[in-house]
Amino acid sequence: MTSVRPLPPVSPPPLPPGFEESLRDWPDPAAAEALAGVAPGYDTAWWRTALGRGWFPSPDRRSDFGVLVRAAERLGAAAMPTPLLNGFVLGGFALLFAGDARAHREHLAPLVSGERRYATGLTGREGSYAPDGTHLVARPNADGWVLDGAVCFVPHAADADVLLVLARSGDGHTLFAVDTAAVGVSTRLLPTLGRDGQCEIAMNAVRLPAAAVVGAPGEAWPLVQSAVDRTLIVQCADMVGAADGALRHTVEHVKTRHQWGLPLGVLQSVQHRCADMLTDVTACRDAVYAAAALVEAGEPLGTTASVLKALCAPRCRAVSAAAHQLAGGEGIHADVPLHLWYRRIKASEPMLGGPRFHRSVLSDALLGPSTTG
Amino acid sequence: MTVDEGQPGYARHAVEVFAEELDEFLAAVMAEAGEHADPADLTGLDEPFERRVLGTAGTRGMLGIGLPDEVPAGPWLRAAFDFAVAAHDAPLVDTAVTLAGFSVAAFANEEQHAFFLPRMTGGELTMCVAYSEREAGSDLRALSATAVEEGGGYVLSGVKTLVTGAHKADWCCTVARTGPLGSAAMTMFLVDMAAPGVRVVRRPTMNGWTLDEVHFDAVRLPPGAVLGEPGRAWRQLAAALRAERSGMFHLGFARHALDGLRRHLRETGGGDPVSRDAFAALEVDFTAGVRLACRALSADRGSSDAVAQASMAKVFATELLQRIAQEATEAAGHQGMIHAPLFAPEPAPAAAGGRFAWEYLERVHGTIGAGANELQRDTIAQAGLGLPTARRK
Numbered sequence: 212m213t214s215v216r217p218l219p220p221v222s223p224p225p226l227p228p229g230f231e232e233s234l235r236d237w238p239d240p241a242a243a244e245a246l247a248g249v250a251p252g253y254d255t256a257w258w259r260t261a262l263g264r265g266w267f268p269s270p271d272r273r274s275d276f277g278v279l280v281r282a283a284e285r286l287g288a289a290a291m292p293t294p295l296l297n298g299f300v301l302g303g304f305a306l307l308f309a310g311d312a313r314a315h316r317e318h319l320a321p322l323v324s325g326e327r328r329y330a331t332g333l334t335g336r337e338g339s340y341a342p343d344g345t346h347l348v349a350r351p352n353a354d355g356w357v358l359d360g361a362v363c364f365v366p367h368a369a370d371a372d373v374l375l376v377l378a379r380s381g382d383g384h385t386l387f388a389v390d391t392a393a394v395g396v397s398t399r400l401l402p403t404l405g406r407d408g409q410c411e412i413a414m415n416a417v418r419l420p421a422a423a424v425v426g427a428p429g430e431a432w433p434l435v436q437s438a439v440d441r442t443l444i445v446q447c448a449d450m451v452g453a454a455d456g457a458l459r460h461t462v463e464h465v466k467t468r469h470q471w472g473l474p475l476g477v478l479q480s481v482q483h484r485c486a487d488m489l490t491d492v493t494a495c496r497d498a499v500y501a502a503a504a505l506v507e508a509g510e511p512l513g514t515t516a517s518v519l520k521a522l523c524a525p526r527c528r529a530v531s532a533a534a535h536q537l538a539g540g541e542g543i544h545a546d547v548p549l550h551l552w553y554r555r556i557k558a559s560e561p562m563l564g565g566p567r568f569h570r571s572v573l574s575d576a577l578l579g580p581s582t583t584g
Numbered sequence: 585m586t587v588d589e590g591q592p593g594y595a596r597h598a599v600e601v602f603a604e605e606l607d608e609f610l611a612a613v614m615a616e617a618g619e620h621a622d623p624a625d626l627t628g629l630d631e632p633f634e635r636r637v638l639g640t641a642g643t644r645g646m647l648g649i650g651l652p653d654e655v656p657a658g659p660w661l662r663a664a665f666d667f668a669v670a671a672h673d674a675p676l677v678d679t680a681v682t683l684a685g686f687s688v689a690a691f692a693n694e695e696q697h698a699f700f701l702p703r704m705t706g707g708e709l710t711m712c713v714a715y716s717e718r719e720a721g722s723d724l725r726a727l728s729a730t731a732v733e734e735g736g737g738y739v740l741s742g743v744k745t746l747v748t749g750a751h752k753a754d755w756c757c758t759v760a761r762t763g764p765l766g767s768a769a770m771t772m773f774l775v776d777m778a779a780p781g782v783r784v785v786r787r788p789t790m791n792g793w794t795l796d797e798v799h800f801d802a803v804r805l806p807p808g809a810v811l812g813e814p815g816r817a818w819r820q821l822a823a824a825l826r827a828e829r830s831g832m833f834h835l836g837f838a839r840h841a842l843d844g845l846r847r848h849l850r851e852t853g854g855g856d857p858v859s860r861d862a863f864a865a866l867e868v869d870f871t872a873g874v875r876l877a878c879r880a881l882s883a884d885r886g887s888s889d890a891v892a893q894a895s896m897a898k899v900f901a902t903e904l905l906q907r908i909a910q911e912a913t914e915a916a917g918h919q920g921m922i923h924a925p926l927f928a929p930e931p932a933p934a935a936a937g938g939r940f941a942w943e944y945l946e947r948v949h950g951t952i953g954a955g956a957n958e959l960q961r962d963t964i965a966q967a968g969l970g971l972p973t974a975r976r977k
Contacts (some may be wrong), residue, residue, distance in 0.1 A: 482965035570864035
C-alpha cells in the first residue's frame with residue numbers, strides 16, 4: 212500500500228519588504244495592455260528594482276525557496292508580467308545544477324544580480340518536453356561547437372543578453388550559454404494569448420567557443436530536469452495566485468451585483484461554483500507549499516512536480532473560466548482584469564509540459580510502460 | 585530517535601511511528617478476516633471478529649490515540665488512524681470513539697465520563713448514533729422523536745433511520761424533542777440498546793449490508809441518560825459537527841481503491857492510454873484530497889475557516905471516491921461489473937476480485953451522508969467566502 216502520513220500544512224513565508232507596495236496598482240489592465248504591445252513585454256524598470264533589492268532569493272539559497280514560491284504566487288495574483296519563471300528560476304536552477312563553479316561565477320551571479328538578462332530555451336517548434344523534443348543540434352568543431360536549429364516558446368526573450376539553450380549533442384544533451392548578439396542568432400516574437408513575450412530563437416550555424424558549454428557536455432538532461440521540477444513548483448504558485456485573484460474578483464462581484472433585488476451570491480448555483488473555486492484554489496495552494504517544503508528540506512522530489520502541475524493546471528484554469536462565467540458580459544472587457552488571469556493560467560498550461568504530459572510521467576512511474584499500445 | 589513534543593518535528597515523528605505500528609497491527613489482525621465474512625454488515629465482517637479486533641486495538645491504546653485534543657499531535661494521530669483503518673478495510677472506521685467520542689468527551693457528566701470513556705477507548709463497547717429520521721436528515725430541526733419527562737426520567741418514542749451498526753451496538757447516542765415541534769428544544773441521550781422498547785429493524789442497502797432503523801417504543805430512560813444539557817442538543821450537535829473528522833477515512837478508502845486499480849492495470853499490460861491517463865489524474869487528485877484533509881485538521885477549531893475547510897475536504901474526498909469507482913469499473917469493462925462483498929470469495933473472472941463493482945455501488949452514499957454535498961457547498965461559500973445566506977424556513 213502507498214503510505215500516506217497526515218501532516219500539518221506548510222505556512223507560506225512572508226513576502227520581502229517593499230514587494231507588496233511595488234504591486235499596489237496591479238492588476239492593472241491598462242498597464243498590462245501597454246506592455247503587451249512592445250517587446251520584451253514586461254516592465255524592465257520594475258524588474259531591475261526587484262533584482263536590485265534582492266526580492267527573489269538566489270536558487271542556491273535552498274532554505275529560501277519558499278520565498279521565491281510566495282513571490283511568484285503574489286505576482287500571479289497581481290497578473291504582472293515578469294521574466295521570473297523562465298529567466299530567473301528556470302535559468303538559475305539550470306545553471307545551479309548543470310553548471311560547474313565557473314558557470315556559477317560567470318552566469319549564475321550576474322543572473323541573480325540582474326547584471327545580465329537570461330532567457331532559457333528547452334524545446335523546439337513541436338513544444339515537447341520529452342528528451343526527443345529538443346531540436347537544437349550541437350556539433351563539435353575544431354574551436355568548440357556549432358549550433359543549428361531552433362528553440363521555441365521562450366518567454367520575454369527579446370531583451371535577453373544571454374540565452375541558455377539545451378541542445379542535442381550525440382547521444383546526450385548539452386546546455387549552452389549563447390550571447391544573443393552572436394552571429395547566426397535571430398529572434399522572432401510569437402503572438403501568444405498569454406502576452407508573455409514568447410519568442411522563437413533560430414540558430415543558424417552559430418559558432419561557439421568550448422567555454423560556452425555549461426557543465427559537462429552530454430550530461431545536461433537529468434540536471435536540467437531537476438531545474439524544470441523546481442520551476443514547475445514556482446509556476447504552479449503563479450497559477451494559484453492568478454486563480455486566487457480571479458476568485459476574489461468573482462466573490463466581490465457576486466456579493467455586490469444585484470439581480471431581481473438580491474445579490475447574485477445568494478443563489479445556490481452561484482454559491483456552489485464559488486465553493487468549487489475555493490476548494491480548487493485551497494487544494495492547489497497547499498500542494499504548492501508542501502512541494503516547496505520538500506525542496507527546502509532537501510528531500511527527493513520524485514514525481515512531486517509532475518503531480519503538482521497535473522493538479523494545478525486544470526484546476527486553476529477551471530477557476531479562471533468559472534470566474535468569467537460568473538462575471539457575465541462585464542468580465543470580457545479588456546479594462547477588467549479577469550482576462551489577465553485567464554490568459555496567464557492558460558499560458559502556463561503547456562509551458563514545461565502540459566497536464567497530459569505530466570500525467571504520463573506519473574502513470575509511467577506507477578504503472579510501468581504500457582504494452583497495450 | 586526521540587523528538588521532544590514541543591519541537592516542530594514532533595507531529596511528523598509521532599505520526600510516522602504510530603502509522604507504522606498501525607500498518608503492522610492491521611496487516612496482522614486482518615490476515616484471517618476471510619474466515620469471518622458477513623456481507624450483511626457494513627464492515628463485511630461478523631460481529632465476534634469485529635469485537636475481537638476492537639478489543640485488541642483498544643488494549644493496545646489505538647482507539648483513544650490522540651485524545652483529548654490537547655494531546656500534542658492528537659488530531660494528526662487520529663487522522664493517521666482513520667486513514668489506516670479505512671485503507672486496510674479494518675472494522676475500526678465506525679467505533680464508539682469515532683462515532684460518539686466527541687459528544688461523550690465534551691458533554692458527559694462525571695459519572696458518564698467514568699463509565700463510557702474507558703470502555704469506548706478500550707474497545708469494550710460498541711455504539712451507534714441515531715439522529716436522522718424519515719423527515720429529518722440534514723435538517724435535524726424537523727425531527728419528531730420525543731422524550732417526555734416522567735418520574736424524574738424520560739420516556740423516549742420515535743423511529744430513527746440511517747443508523748450504522750445499531751444491530752450490534754451496546755449503546756446509542758440519539759436526539760429527541762423535549763419541547764414543541766419546530767422549536768430547537770432537543771435533548772441528547774445515551775440509550776442502552778438492551779432497554780425494553782428498543783427495537784432494531786435491519787434494512788438492506790443496495791450494496792447488501794444493512795442500515796438500521798431504531799424504533800424507540802416508549803423507552804423509559806433514567807435521568808442519567810441525558811448527555812449534556814437538556815434542551816441543548818442543537819448546539820451540541822453543531823459543535824460535534826464542527827469537530828467532524830477530517831474525512832481522512834474517505835482517503836483511506838480511496839487509497840485502497842486506487843491501489844486496486846493500479847494492480848489491475850499493471851496486471852493487464854499497463855492499461856490502455858486513456859485508462860492510464862485517467863488513473864494518473866485520480867492519483868493527482870488523491871494527493872489534493874490529502875492536502876485538503878490536512879488543511880481541515882489544522883484550522884482553528886470552531887472558526888468559520890475550519891467549518892469551510894472540513895466541508896471542502898468532505899466534498900472533495902467523497903466525489904473522488906465516486907470517480908475512482910467509475911474509472912475502475914469502466915477500465916475493467918465486463919470484468920469490472922462482477923460484484924463480490926468484502927472478504928467474500930472472488931468470483932472469476934472478476935476484476936479486482938469483484939471489488940470495483942462493490943465500490944461502484946458503495947460510493948453512492950458518501951456524497952449524501954454526514955451533510956449532503958449540496959449543503960456542504962453552501963457552507964463553503966458562506967463560511968469560506970462570506971457569501972450571503974439564503975433564508976431557510
